[in-house]
Amino acid sequence: MAGxxxxxxxxxxxAIRVMCSGRVDPTFIVxxxxxxxxxxxxxxCHPGDCHYTEGNYRAQRRYPLLINLLDQFGIEPxxxxxxxISASEGERFAQVVRELTETVRALGPLHWKERxxxxx
Amino acid sequence: MSKPKVAFYxxxxxxxxxxxxxxLAETVLDVVQAVEIVLWPVALDFKLEDVRAxxxxxxxxxxxxxxxxxxxxxxWVKMLREKSQLxxxxxxxxxxxxxxxxxxxxxxxxxxxxxxxxxxxVANTKGVLPQMETWVDGYNLELPEIWNTVRSxxxxxxxxxxxxxxxxxxxxxxxAVNAILSGNLPPRGSVLAxxxxxxxxxxxxxxxxxxxxxxxxxRLATDAPDQEKCFLVxxxxxxxxATRGGCGERCIRGNMPCRGxxxxxxxxxDQGAKFxxxxxxxxxxxxxxxxxxxxxxxxxxxxxxxxxxxxxxLLQRRTCAKEVP
Numbered sequence: 001m002a003g004x005x006x007x008x009x010x011x012x013x014x015a016i017r018v019m020c021s022g023r024v025d026p027t028f029i030v031x032x033x034x035x036x037x038x039x040x041x042x043x044x045c046h047p048g049d050c051h052y053t054e055g056n057y058r059a060q061r062r063y064p065l066l067i068n069l070l071d072q073f074g075i076e077p078x079x080x081x082x083x084x085i086s087a088s089e090g091e092r093f094a095q096v097v098r099e100l101t102e103t104v105r106a107l108g109p110l111h112w113k114e115r116x117x118x119x120x
Numbered sequence: 121m122s123k124p125k126v127a128f129y130x131x132x133x134x135x136x137x138x139x140x141x142x143x144l145a146e147t148v149l150d151v152v153q154a155v156e157i158v159l160w161p162v163a164l165d166f167k168l169e170d171v172r173a174x175x176x177x178x179x180x181x182x183x184x185x186x187x188x189x190x191x192x193x194x195x196w197v198k199m200l201r202e203k204s205q206l207x208x209x210x211x212x213x214x215x216x217x218x219x220x221x222x223x224x225x226x227x228x229x230x231x232x233x234x235x236x237x238x239x240x241x242v243a244n245t246k247g248v249l250p251q252m253e254t255w256v257d258g259y260n261l262e263l264p265e266i267w268n269t270v271r272s273x274x275x276x277x278x279x280x281x282x283x284x285x286x287x288x289x290x291x292x293x294x295x296a297v298n299a300i301l302s303g304n305l306p307p308r309g310s311v312l313a314x315x316x317x318x319x320x321x322x323x324x325x326x327x328x329x330x331x332x333x334x335x336x337x338x339r340l341a342t343d344a345p346d347q348e349k350c351f352l353v354x355x356x357x358x359x360x361x362a363t364r365g366g367c368g369e370r371c372i373r374g375n376m377p378c379r380g381x382x383x384x385x386x387x388x389x390d391q392g393a394k395f396x397x398x399x400x401x402x403x404x405x406x407x408x409x410x411x412x413x414x415x416x417x418x419x420x421x422x423x424x425x426x427x428x429x430x431x432x433x434l435l436q437r438r439t440c441a442k443e444v445p
Contacts, residue, residue, distance in 0.1 A: 022400070027393040027434070034434040047406070058400035060408065064415035065396050072225070072422035074440035115439040119227065119268050 001090025009094035022055025039104040124180035127159035131193040133186030137211040140287035185210040192264035201277040212286040214273040217431025224437035286381035313366030333404035336417035351377040362395035392425030
């Protein structure tokens with residue numbers, strides 16, 4: 001809805017469409033962060049709304065495990081956000097993207113590769 | 121015809137991989153008959169100069185164990201790469217970074233502080249830390265430079281084959297050595313073990329229901345696992361689902377959950393993240409509070425999920441923004 005409603009949201013987001021938030025393997029998130037992303041938004045359908053019945057619950061169960069793990073790596077938990085946004089909630093989507101962009105901007109770039117090289 | 125020349129070398133390792141070679145028992149005699157060992161620091165007295173004298177590619181195969189974590193390791197493995205036709209990363213440390221790779225959770229400075237200054241069993245009144253150069257009675261003594269980040273072998277040199285495991289089981293060593301001697305080798309870059317996950321051959325696989333859930337993790341430090349039940353069903357972290365099989369299930373048979381030494385399955389890019397994905401289906405929680413408490417019951421996820429594979433994982437090490445120079 002955000003697109004068809006002509007809603008503005010920051011261009012910092014690269015959308016990667018998957019069938020279900022349950023499809024988002026933690027590997028994808030880790031790979032994005034290792035490969036230069038400064039933050040990751042996982043946006044799924046509201047609990048109870050899953051077309052596959054369980055997908056978003058799986059995403060939810062993995063999320064705090066991943067956050068705990070990333071924290072040990074030195075990656076701030078705020079960089080990875082899990083939100084329930086239905087297809088009709090265009091304004092909410094735009095709002096979450098704005099918020100996450102600001103949060104990440106305040107934290108500064110992650111620059112994972114450069115950080116690793118600096119600590120070689 | 122002269123026998124093929126074989127070198128064994130160790131970098132940052134515990135010596136367990138050397139034990140594994142000795143564990144070949146009588147087979148080791150056949151190997152020794154068939155090859156000429158040109159370097160084996162743990163057992164034979166060859167010097168750097170001996171190896172340096174070999175021509176490019178003169179050594180048929182070098183088996184290198186241990187992770188690479190200082191400038192001396194780097195010098196040796198680069199030289200062995202140049203002199204060898206084949207390089208085999210022998211054991212979990214060379215393959216993935218291994219247990220020494222857990223040093224990537226911290227930094228060289230922190231390790232030095234703990235080891236040489238804070239440790240209560242160390243009397244270091246002058247606060248001396250390892251230095252690359254020291255003058256003693258007019259002599260300049262040198263030590264290799266210890267790196268801040270531990271690396272797997274293939275992050276430093278090209279590796280032809282990987283022999284996984286901590287330590288590799290004798291039968292897989294014998295198989296690999298025979299394959300090399302007979303020239304009957306899989307494609308370059310192969311990991312010489314099963315392509316399937318450990319669960320496929322796990323003796324406890326039958327006790328694992330199609331679907332199951334658990335409330336929280338139990339720890340080996342405070343709880344004893346059941347003798348027959350699948351460890352995950354029983355609530356213990358068992359890396360089997362994300363770990364390559366072929367180890368002979370030695371730990372499982374000793375009532376110890378898999379710790380992941382054979383590394384990720386071929387389709388997994390990152391062993392820890394892959395295992396974490398599979399945990400999404402075993403937690404029982406529905407609300408954020410429930411799933412958070414489930415997550416918090418997994419103490420030290422980094423050290424548990426990347427026990428053997430931290431240096432070769434996607435993120436490779438801990439880096440804190442404030443610690444980066």
